Amino acid sequence: MDGVDGPSRAVRPGDANREARPGGPDRAACGGTVWLTGLPSSGKTTLAQSLASRLCREGRRVEVLDGDEIRTFLSAGLGFTRADRDTNVQRIGLVAEVLARNGILVLVPVIAPYADSRDAVRKRHEASGTAYLEVHVATPVQVCAVRDVKGLYAGQRAGRITGLTGVDDPYETPAAPDARIETHRYSVAECTAELHAVLVERGLV
């Protein structure tokens, strides 16, 4: 309906968030998504939890969208085909963007093995002017296979599972991530500090 002040205009996602900030953008007061992509056992969840704890202590509103939890509810029934992984990633991307544009810092420790799928999530954020950082948790597959937190690598070797990301299923390494974290070289505390510094540098903290 047209208002008394003139014709209405389309309200785009993120408008309310921007208008709620008098004096222009205030990155420290607005949200953003930090997507941690990497192989199973690369350290995504550990780093997301560690960074979330630190950000919470600093008074930020933080959400971690954990891959396993999402697959139990929001993506229940999806498997690990390319189509299912894409659907899973796009659903998570939508939730992350909605939370982020409403002032939450959203940490997403999800494999997201395909570049075009990750790019679509970035574009969704760009469309609403919402900050988005892609972090590659760049742990070599040999190290991940030794860590093998959930026994997936052993399961693949034993023939119990197939289609394991980075072993017999693709992982498209991010070509130009906002950060690359080498968890095989540095401790959890050091990697968390490095990630935190990236957020500071990008004006998210």
Ligand SMILES: Nc1ncnc2c1ncn2[C@@H]1O[C@H](COP(=O)(O)OS(=O)(=O)O)[C@@H](OP(=O)(O)O)[C@H]1O
């Ligand atoms: N075949 C296969 N390949 C990769 N990962 C597998 C597979 N089967 C089960 N899992 C476990 O599923 C966890 C969640 O996966 P994601 O939702 O992050 O994957 S995806 O982005 O949709 O590809 C993922 O969690 P993380 O280990 O925390 O990465 C795996 O432990």
Ligand SMILES: Nc1ncnc2c1ncn2[C@@H]1O[C@H](COP(=O)(O)OP(=O)(O)O)[C@@H](O)[C@H]1O
């Ligand atoms: N620098 C590091 N950063 C993150 N995890 C690390 C690091 N060094 C060792 N680890 C260990 O690697 C494992 C990573 O597991 P997890 O975080 O569940 O991986 P993912 O979520 O990628 O599957 C944990 O046991 C963690 O303690």
